[in-house]
Amino acid sequence: MRPFEYVQAEDVATAVAESAGGSGNGSGSFGGTVKYVAGGTNIIDLMKEDVMRPVKLVDINALPLATIQETASGGMLLGALARNADTAYHPVVRTRFPLLTAAILAGASPQLRNMATNGGNLLQRTRCFYFYDVVAPCNKREPGTGCSAIGGLTRQHAILGASEQCIATHPSDMCVALAALGAGVHVTSDAGSRVIPLIDFHRLPGDRPDLDTNLAADELITHLELPAAAAAFAGHSAYLKFRDRASYSFALVSAAAALDLHDDGSIQQARIAIGGVAHKPWRSAEAEGLLIGGQPTTANFSRAADALLEGAVGQGDNDFKVGMAHRAVVRAMTVATAGTVTNTGEIPPGGPAEPGDDAVPNGRN
DSSP, X not given: OOOOEEEEOSSHHHHHHHHTTSOOTTSXXXXXXXXXXXXXXXXXXXXXXXXXXXXXXXXXXXXXXXXEEEOTTSOEEEETTSBHHHHHHOHHHHHHOHHHHHHHHTSSXXXXXXXXXXXXXXXXXXXXXXXXXXXXXXXXXXTTSOBSSTTSOOTTSOSSSOOSSOOOOOOOSHHHHHXXXXXXXXXXXXXEEEEEEHHHHBOOOTTOTTOOBOOOTTOEEEEEEEOGGGGGGTTSEEEEEEOSSSSSOOOSEEEEEEEEEXXXXXXXXXXEEEESSSSSOEEOHHHHHTTTTSOOOHHXXXXXXXXXXXXXXXOSTTTHHHHHHHHHHHHHHHHHHHOOOOSSSOOOTTOOSSTTGGGGGGTOO
8 A cells, every 4th residue: 555644534624625636536546636535445445456546535534424314304314424334224214215225235245334434335436357457457547548348358347328438337236226216415615515416426437437426626425315205115116136146246237126106006106227237327217207107017117128228238248237137127126016125124114025025126036
């Protein structure tokens, strides 16, 4: 690990001031960067591997950003420094937003979830093999050097939104659920505060794959907001994850599905987001719109999956992802139709999909 300056920030203003002049949370790896550190479950590993070389770490653990609370409108504010485990098991999150609980518990390991923070989860970096290999050219790590993944081993890489510069994918499970629920990301800087819709928080690679997010250089994530309207999906949601092993493995493909059904069984609202397929969680309003007013049938789910995956292209080793993603969407929507399972051992209103079906949303079959 290379030498770096370490600063402990006692308040938000100090943290923002210390980060001023850096290259921002979402930018490339090498060079004179300033980074925030909280749980450290990703950035410290990257520093040990010499993939990231910040000149300064600003420790933000002392900031008062770990609370999880309800909003006046019935939504939730999740502190950026709240640990993933605390968020997943929070009783209100489990009851009103069980999709988020299921997604968080499908990721990492209990030990990591006890350390990783909500804000850090959004900022974790790709697990592309070539990004981690410092001798391999990588536009995300060193802009302008090339993309070793293109024409290389591509089993885990993107089928949507890729560019000639980068075909990496974003690794988060939590972000896929947040995208489906219409979450917002509260950020602050010397210029003021703003809320970025989660679906717009991460970038597609384009010609700047070194930039993971749309954060400005000195912006700090303070909270995530779950809108009250997303509680309408509490009884019918599912998170399905396809991976190479049952635990502690990143998604090849994941699907977050949420439905709000009329009394006659027709679909009033629908949300679909998929992960493991692009540089960001992938969602399509057009695909969701195809479901509104229809019945929750396999045929309708398949039409929506076709729309969601329009333009999907494999890179050779990952051609299977196109079909896998389609099946994941249809299956997740089918499970969500029957009910919700959070994988916490408790079933929220709406009941489970089927007796013993609690393993399905977490990809164990």
